[in-house]
Amino acid sequence: MDLPHLAYFGLKEEPFSTVPSPRYFFLTAMHSTALEKTAYVVAAHKGLAVVHGDTGTGKSSLARLLHQKFLDAGFLSALLVNPNYPTPNSLLRTIAQELGTPRTSRSFKGTLDTLKDHLWSTAATERRTVVLIIDEAQALRPPLLELLRQLINFETNDSKLLQLVLFAQDELRNTLARPALRNFRSRIVMASTLERLSLDELHAMLRFRWQVASGGGHHPFSRDAVATIFEQSEGTPREANILADNSLLLAFHRQSRTVSRAIVQSVADDRRENLARKEAADVR
Ligand SMILES: Nc1ncnc2c1ncn2[C@@H]1O[C@H](COP(=O)(O)OP(=O)(O)O)[C@@H](O)[C@H]1O
Ligand SMILES: [Mg+2]
Numbered sequence: 001m002d003l004p005h006l007a008y009f010g011l012k013e014e015p016f017s018t019v020p021s022p023r024y025f026f027l028t029a030m031h032s033t034a035l036e037k038t039a040y041v042v043a044a045h046k047g048l049a050v051v052h053g054d055t056g057t058g059k060s061s062l063a064r065l066l067h068q069k070f071l072d073a074g075f076l077s078a079l080l081v082n083p084n085y086p087t088p089n090s091l092l093r094t095i096a097q098e099l100g101t102p103r104t105s106r107s108f109k110g111t112l113d114t115l116k117d118h119l120w121s122t123a124a125t126e127r128r129t130v131v132l133i134i135d136e137a138q139a140l141r142p143p144l145l146e147l148l149r150q151l152i153n154f155e156t157n158d159s160k161l162l163q164l165v166l167f168a169q170d171e172l173r174n175t176l177a178r179p180a181l182r183n184f185r186s187r188i189v190m191a192s193t194l195e196r197l198s199l200d201e202l203h204a205m206l207r208f209r210w211q212v213a214s215g216g217g218h219h220p221f222s223r224d225a226v227a228t229i230f231e232q233s234e235g236t237p238r239e240a241n242i243l244a245d246n247s248l249l250l251a252f253h254r255q256s257r258t259v260s261r262a263i264v265q266s267v268a269d270d271r272r273e274n275l276a277r278k279e280a281a282d283v284r
Contacts, residue, residue, distance in 0.1 A: 004252070005248060005249055005252035008252050009214070009220060009248065009252070009257075010214055010217055011213045011214050011217075012213060012214065012215055013212075013213045014213065014245070015209045015210050015212070015213035015214070015219075015244075015245075015248075016206075016209060016241040016242070016244045016245035016248070017241075017245070018238060018241055018242065018245075020058075020060040020061035020064055021061075021064075022061070022064055022065045022068055023212060024209050024212055024213075025058070025061045025062070025065055026204065026205040026208040026209065028197060028201045028204070028205070029201075030194060030195060030197075030201075031058055031062060031194070033192065034051050034062060034192040034194060035062060035065065035066060035069075037049070037190050037192055038051060038066060038165055038190065038192070039066065039069065039070075040190075041163065041165075041189055041190045042070065042075070042129065042131050042163040042165065043073075043129065045123075045129065045159035045160050045163060046160065046163070046189045046190070047152050047160040047163060047164065047187055047189055048152055048163075048164045048165075048166075048187045048188050048189060049163075049164075049165045049166070049188070049189065049190045049191070049192075050137075050165075050166045050167075050168065050172070050188050050190070050191045050192075051063075051165070051166070051167045051168070051191075051192050051193075051194065052168055052169070052170060052172070052173065052191065052192070052193045052194070053167075053169070053193060053194030053195075054169065054170070054194075054196075054236070055169060055238070056236040056237060056238030056239055057194040057195070057196065057236060057237060057238075058194055058237055059135065059167040059168075059169075059194060060081070060135050060136075060167070062167065062194070063079060063081075063133050063135045063165075063167045064079070066133060066165065067079040067133050070129070070131055070133075073129075074128065075128065075129040075130070075131055076099060076100065076122055076128055076129070076130045076131070077130075077131045077132075077133065078095070078098035078099050078131075078132050078133070079133045079134075079135070080094065080095070080098065080132070080133070080134045080135065081135045081136065082135075082136060082139070083134050083135075083136060083137060083139050083140050083144065084136075084139045085144060087143070088108070088143050088144055088146070088147040089108045089111070091144050091147055092108065092111050092112060092115070092147060093111055095115065095132060095151070096111050096114065096115045096118070098132075099115070099118065099119075099130060099132070100118070101114050101115050101118040102114070102118065112150075115151075116154055116161075119154055119161040119162055120154075120161060123156075123159075123161040123162070124156050124161065129163065130161065130162050130163065131162070131163040131164070131165065132151075132162060132163070132164050132165070133164075133165045133167070134164070134165070134166050134167065135167045136167070136168070136169075137166035137167055137168035137172055138168040138169045138170070138171040138172040138175070140166075140172070140175075141175075142175065142178065142180065142181060145175070145176075145181055145184050146181075146184070148164060148184070149183055149184045149187065151164070152164050152187060196234060196235030196236055197235040197236075197237060197240075198235065199226075199227065199230045199235075201235075202226070202229070202230050202233070202235055202237075202240055203226050203230075205237060205240070206219060206221065206226065206229070206240070206244055207219055209241075220248075220251070220257060220258045220259050221244070221247070221258075221259045221264075222258060222259065222260050222261060224260070224261035225247065225259050225260055225261050225263065225264045227261070228261050228264040228265055228268065229243050229244055229247070229264055232264070232265075232268040242271070243264060243267055243268060243271070246267040246270075246271065247259050247263050247264045247267045250263050250266065250267055251263050
């Protein structure tokens with residue numbers, strides 16, 4: 001793809017892409033605390049950690065970063081990004097395969113047994129940490145959560161065989177509030193919530209992304225432009241990246257080396273109009 005604005009601004013790559021790439025992930029204090037707390041639960045074999053957050057707050061990015069960190073540490077780690085499975089059996093088979101269980105069986109019970117053997121030989125005999133990370137975990141229906149509860153119940157005398165980390169939007173809290181899932185809820189040893197960023201954090205994130213994409217350069221957004229991105233995005237990283245990206249393109253089309261408040265405002269107005277038009281079309 002030809003992206004002439006990159007050369008114009010001295011960039012090697014797109015600075016504000018919405019692909020959740022670990023290289024472009026800026027560790028705010030909040031993201032880094034969630035990362036450390038979750039990594040601790042896993043490394044100490046405590047069982048179950050949950051990270052909540054609205055859409056666009058960095059859950060998928062953090063899930064990938066954590067998965068990579070676990071692989072680097074020599075853990076057996078599997079990442080499921082879309083857990084919308086029709087039956088517990090299909091989820092179980094996927095988990096068994098992703099964790100490298102030598103063979104799966106046709107029956108639920110058979111697969112559960114082989115997975116248990118595999119977890120035992122890896123986690124207890126080889127003493128290798130085994131972790132399953134599930135993104136978009138709000139999509140897990142109660143029968144699937146019940147299966148996960150069974151899996152994290154496998155244990156030796158002193159530690160859990162399988163560590164589980166869930167990344168989820170708030171709906172998961174509502175699902176877990178059901179009386180039937182009290183058991184599952186009580187297994188959560190650590191829950192973090194990703195919030196929106198402050199103006200300073202958001203500015204630091206934009207600066208960081210620009211440095212990665214340019215190889216050390218300084219971004220062209222005026223102070224007012226950054227403040228406007230903050231207001232319009234309400235501190236949500238995804239929305240902020242989209243506004244920054246579109247503003248950069250508009251600045252290029254106007255052949256302006258700097259990105260002003262007016263440019264960001266015009267992009268934000270367009271975006272709001274487009275979203276409103278789309279919503280109206282969806283209603284019709
Ligand atoms: N701390 C951060 N540093 C840099 N980019 C971030 C950060 N948090 C989120 N983003 C970016 O915002 C967008 C949405 O993040 P994502 O991880 O997909 O959020 P979620 O899964 O919560 O919806 C992605 O482009 C991601 O790279
Ligand atoms: Mg996500």
